[in-house]
Structure formats: structure tokens, C-alpha cells
Amino acid sequence: MIQQAKPTREDLKPGQVLCEFCTAKCCHYFALPIEKPICFEDFEYLRWYLLHDRASLFTEDGIWYLLVHTVCKHLQSDFRCGIYESRPLICRTYTTDECEYDDGWTYEQYFETPEQIAEFTDALFAEPGDDNFRSPQPSLLPILG
Numbered sequence: 001m002i003q004q005a006k007p008t009r010e011d012l013k014p015g016q017v018l019c020e021f022c023t024a025k026c027c028h029y030f031a032l033p034i035e036k037p038i039c040f041e042d043f044e045y046l047r048w049y050l051l052h053d054r055a056s057l058f059t060e061d062g063i064w065y066l067l068v069h070t071v072c073k074h075l076q077s078d079f080r081c082g083i084y085e086s087r088p089l090i091c092r093t094y095t096t097d098e099c100e101y102d103d104g105w106t107y108e109q110y111f112e113t114p115e116q117i118a119e120f121t122d123a124l125f126a127e128p129g130d131d132n133f134r135s136p137q138p139s140l141l142p143i144l145g
Contacts (some may be wrong), residue, residue, distance in 0.1 A: 009102070018096040024079040025100045027072040031058070031065040043121040050114040057117070058107035 006021040037043050049055050054069040074082040111117050
């Protein structure tokens with residue numbers, strides 16, 4: 001059986017909906033905006049979040065988000081909603097205008113591990129002369145004449 005490529009947004013015929021061709025990416029996670037971290041202690045909380053399974057962090061338009069990778073308990077095997085008629089308001093108001101259907105979704109910053117946050121924190125709060133993970137700036141090469 002030859003698998004057909006999913007249509008682009010522009011290729012949809014009148015009456016067709018993107019969701020008919022998607023694997024319900026939007027039902028496989030939820031993201032909550034969180035306060036922007038500004039001090040070392042804030043970043044320690046972020047590191048703690050990432051010590052938990054199925055969590056990541058990202059920024060978009062300067063806003064920080066906690067992303068929890070978990071499937072909605074009402075998502076059916078055909079990628080349709082099992083409680084469509086009584087689904088929550090957030091699902092009712094969600095549109096496909098800017099969803100991840102196109103697969104080209106990227107974030108400004110994306111953190112998957114506590115080590116990434118620790119490294120980012122070290123870079124943000126490092127003082128000149130601190131012992132940290134970064135190697136010292138190399139000396140300039142001599143000018144050959």
C-alpha cells in the first residue's frame with residue numbers, strides 16, 4: 001500500500017478539515033505559561049520541572065512555557081476525540097490556524113533536560129573569573145608578517 005502525502009493547508013478542498021489528516025498532535029501535550037525566570041532560584045525551579053518525566057520547557061515571543069508531554073485520556077485510536085460533544089472549552093475554542101499540522105514548528109528556546117537548564121543558568125549568571133563549564137578565551141594568534 002502506497003502512503004499518500006498529507007495535503008498542505010492550501011490543498012484542502014472546501015469542507016475538508018486539517019484534523020482529518022493529522023495524528024492529533026495537539027492532544028499529545030499541554031503547555032502552560034509560567035513566570036519568566038529572572039534569578040538563579042527561578043532557574044532551579046525550572047531544573048526541578050525537568051527532573052520529572054515527560055516535561056520540557058520552551059520560549060515563544062519571550063514567554064516561558066512548561067510543556068507536559070501526555071496524551072489526552074479521551075483521544076481514540078483513530079485520532080478523534082472520544083468526548084467531542086462534551087469536550088472542554090479550551091478544545092472547543094482551539095483552531096487549526098496556527099497548529100503544528102505543517103511539521104515545521106520550532107521554538108525560540110527548547111529545554112529537555114535539567115542539565116540544559118543548568119548549563120544555561122551557568123552561562124547567564126557566570127561572573128568573570130568564575131570556574132564554570134566554559135573554557136577560557138584563547139589568546140590571539142600572532143600576526144605573521
